[in-house]
Amino acid sequence: xxxxxxxxxxxxxxxxxxxxxxxxxxxxxxxxxxxxxxxxxxxxxxxxxxxxxxxxxxxxxxxxxxxxxxxxxxxxxxxxxxxxxxxxxxxxxxxxxxxxxxxxxxxxxxxxxxx
Amino acid sequence: xxxxxxxxxxxxxxxxxxxxxxxxxxxxxxxxxxxxxxxxxxxxxxxxxxxxxxxxxxxxxxxxxxxxxxxxxxxxxxxxxxxxxxxxxxxxxxxxxxxxxxxxxxxxxx
Numbered sequence: 001x002x003x004x005x006x007x008x009x010x011x012x013x014x015x016x017x018x019x020x021x022x023x024x025x026x027x028x029x030x031x032x033x034x035x036x037x038x039x040x041x042x043x044x045x046x047x048x049x050x051x052x053x054x055x056x057x058x059x060x061x062x063x064x065x066x067x068x069x070x071x072x073x074x075x076x077x078x079x080x081x082x083x084x085x086x087x088x089x090x091x092x093x094x095x096x097x098x099x100x101x102x103x104x105x106x107x108x109x110x111x112x113x114x115x
Numbered sequence: 116x117x118x119x120x121x122x123x124x125x126x127x128x129x130x131x132x133x134x135x136x137x138x139x140x141x142x143x144x145x146x147x148x149x150x151x152x153x154x155x156x157x158x159x160x161x162x163x164x165x166x167x168x169x170x171x172x173x174x175x176x177x178x179x180x181x182x183x184x185x186x187x188x189x190x191x192x193x194x195x196x197x198x199x200x201x202x203x204x205x206x207x208x209x210x211x212x213x214x215x216x217x218x219x220x221x222x223x224x225x
Contacts, residue, residue, distance in 0.1 A: 004158075035215075041200060043159070043215035056212055090158050100166070101147040101206030104213060106158025 004107035012113045023091030032074035033092040118205040124220040133190040137203030146205040153200045
């Protein structure tokens with residue numbers, strides 16, 4: 001059973017197009033995230049939702065719009081794609097711990113290539 | 116900015132013990148040291164977490180000195196399949212942003 005699943009795994013598109021990446025988790029976690037990993041391997045947090053409510057919104061162009069229809073899903077829609085949007089996008093989820101820091105479970109990533 | 120600093124890369128041979136040190140001079144009182152492992156074309160995977168002293172699980176050990184300004188991830192007897200990027204994070208307790216640094220690219224050779 002896949003814990004955090006993202007679709008599509010690969011996405012190749014032209015500049016200016018609009019695309020979406022979907023994410024679903026079956027762990028019962030209450031928090032979900034989107035991270036972007038560039039070619040230099042830096043992982044940057046983009047958004048975080050807790051029980052469908054946006055709690056972290058980093059400095060991301062407003063062409064990126066997350067949507068959480070329920071706490072098991074967090075989708076990422078990107079308008080007017082640009083070359084610089086090419087990256088691997090990771091979805092993750094976590095659950096509040098009784099002690100310690102939250103542990104994230106990541107999906108396998110969605111590689112977006114903008115031509 | 117990441118709160119941690121670690122070597123960009125390390126090389127090792129199969130069967131050796133590998134120690135990756137992470138600096139976190141400005142760690143907050145409620146931060147936990149957490150390590151993730153990322154294989155090529157996969158998402159990061161949680162390895163181990165600790166607050167102070169030593170923590171051990173089936174994968175690794177984590178050593179955190181009393182001042183908590185650094186920590187060391189120890190991988191016993193590495194194999195080729197341990198080749199990956201290892202990220203050290205100072206994670207706030209009970210939520211907050213998890214900020215990843217550049218990670219340490221470990222290459223295990225036969």
